[in-house]
Amino acid sequence: VTTTGGTGVCSNVGCGTAYRLRQGENGWTETVIYQFQGGADGAIPVDRLVSDAHGSLYGATAEGGLPGADGHFDTGTIFRLDPPKSGETRWTKTILYQFKGATDGFSPQGGVIFDASGALCGTTEFGGTHSGGTLFKLTANEPGQLWTKKILHHFGARTEDGINPTGSLALDANGNLIGTTLS
Numbered sequence: 001v002t003t004t005g006g007t008g009v010c011s012n013v014g015c016g017t018a019y020r021l022r023q024g025e026n027g028w029t030e031t032v033i034y035q036f037q038g039g040a041d042g043a044i045p046v047d048r049l050v051s052d053a054h055g056s057l058y059g060a061t062a063e064g065g066l067p068g069a070d071g072h073f074d075t076g077t078i079f080r081l082d083p084p085k086s087g088e089t090r091w092t093k094t095i096l097y098q099f100k101g102a103t104d105g106f107s108p109q110g111g112v113i114f115d116a117s118g119a120l121c122g123t124t125e126f127g128g129t130h131s132g133g134t135l136f137k138l139t140a141n142e143p144g145q146l147w148t149k150k151i152l153h154h155f156g157a158r159t160e161d162g163i164n165p166t167g168s169l170a171l172d173a174n175g176n177l178i179g180t181t182l183s
Helices: none
Strands: 018-022 027-035 041-050 056-065 077-082 092-098 104-114 120-126 136-141 148-154
Touching: 018 041, 056 120
Parallel strands: 041 104
Antiparallel strands: 018 027, 041 056, 056 077, 056 104, 077 092, 104 120, 120 136, 136 148
């Protein structure tokens, strides 16, 4: 992903893109597969995308989404990009979750990963009960509905806890989530 560029109107530099690179006989060719538009569509895609067995890609935007509970308009989203259907060229994007700000958390920074159960896990840099960010888990609902979010941890309760998680999560052999905090 790119955090700027594309056609969206975000500070005159675009709202970000998702792209594919393919190696051919004459080198690498880039194809933009999605251009984020800002607002409810999401803006500033972060970190990396993860794929499922069907070729769909999952990721996070640090901004965009609906206005949050605390008045933030750019609380971030978790999205899925589905590959084009046979005979088509456009990827389609679905918002799986829109952060609400405040204790719900906002501004995801490290993308998402799948845990052993197939749920998506990630972090928000800000918000949560102690305003130090959150670790969350999203599980699928009926088609067409937003996914259900459960907060697994609120950062910032203790000094040694760390605050503002920003890097990618990793999953160890025992199914534990491992990550880092900015402070």
